[in-house]
Amino acid sequence: MYxxxxxxxxxxxxVSKRFVVNTYYFYLGAAAEGLGYPVAAHKYYELAAKTPEKCTDYQTWTDSCVGFKFPDEAVGRMAGLVGAMGEEKSWLPGQGPIVNELVGMSPTAIENLLEPKPGNSPVRDKFETDDEYNARMGKMGKGLFAVAPLDTKDSHNCLTTYDHAAGEYKISRCLALVGGLPLRHRAFEGSPIRLANAITSRDIRRDIREDYYYTGSYVWNQSIKVSRDEAKALDDDLMVGIVAQDFGVLRKCRSCDSGRGPNWKDEAFVRGSLNDSWMITVRPINVQRIVVYRRLDSRVLYSFSPNKS
Known part of the structure; x- marks a missing residue:
């Protein structure tokens, strides 16, 4: 039938199968696309790319993937539908607008979304003047512009290649923008903790790892005519920015004090260090624009504005 x-x-x-697997989501996406429903098709392809129910888990007796490779097949189809989902624009390096001027606000590093935002409260402070309150409300209404570096070194995040014959730098399969893989990794040393045994006490170094997942559904593909040296420079210098009315941020412990084994204090005392691992999910509310720009000069390479539903 496909x-x-x-x-x-x-x-x-x-539908008659009453069974969830990425192959079936892909079929529903193809059917929706074929019947002229691009928004529904995009959603089904997104589910095919992200669902934990994978066809490869059911291939003992048969090829449940029927020749498809996920998430590549689904992400490729999503990329073909982006034009129906909103407005795309692209520029050559150095020719695009300055990112702050395009989006109309200053960037906030994605990790800083975890910080409290007292300025976003609609409650008026008793010490605010009318002008100060109105200015703050106007700024709050514009939303937030969250940014993060794109990791092109990890082919599971964004796949970048260089076509020597065509002289083109190509970007595809940015799964971090779909939400299937972390958009940002952070590793840093936190505040030490004090532990003791029967004889003495000592400070224990706390190493923290944070993985930031962006729960989006946008696929960025682009080919840029540049020299090999220019492509190399771009590969280390790409940033992605998401403009949204607000962001919901959920911080979940993978490995921290509450989730460790019963002897974690003794083990940490002997080792002298402790590892904390956190998963941070960043959910945009009412996405207004997605941009990819070069950190060197802040000039935009790609912009996508979704259609208003």
């Missing part, structure tokens, strides 16, 4: 593009029968066949 090969014959018999979309209505394909949908009936999938």
């Amino acid at each position: 090969d014959n593009k018999n979309w209505e029968e394909l949908v009936k066949g999938v």
Whole structure:
């Protein structure tokens, strides 16, 4: 039914299975696309790319993936639908607008979204003047512009290649913008903790790792005509920014004091260090624009503004 593009029968066949797997989501996406529903198709392809129910888990007796490779197949189809989801613009390096001028606000590093935002409270402070309050409300209404570096060294995050024959730097499969992989990693030393045994006490170094996941559904593909040396420079200098009305941020412990084994204090005392691992999920509320820009000169390479639903 898929090969014959018999979309209505394909949908009936999938629904009758009453079973969740990425292959079936992909079929529903293809059917929605074939029937002229690009928004629904994009959502089903997103589910095919991100669902934990993978066809590879059910291949003992048969090829449940029927030749598809996920998430590549789904992400590729999503990229083809971006034009139907909103407005895309792209520029050559150095020719795009300054990112702050394009979005109309200053950037906030994605890790700083964890910090309290007292300025976002609609409650008026008793010491604020009318002008100060109105200015703060106006700024709050513009939203937030969260940014993070794009990790092109990890092919599971953004796949970048250079076509020597065409002289093109190509970007594809930015899974971090779909939400299937971390957009940002941070590793740093936190405040030490004091532990003691029966004889003495000591400070224990606390090493912290944070993985930031962006719960989006946007795929960025672009080919840029540049020299090999320019492409190398770009590869280490790309930033992504998300403009949204606000961001919901959830910080979840993977490995910290409450989730350790019963002897963690003794083990940390002997080792002299402790490892904390956190998963931070960043959920944009009412995305207004996504931009990719060069850190060197803050000039935009790519901009996507989703259609207003």
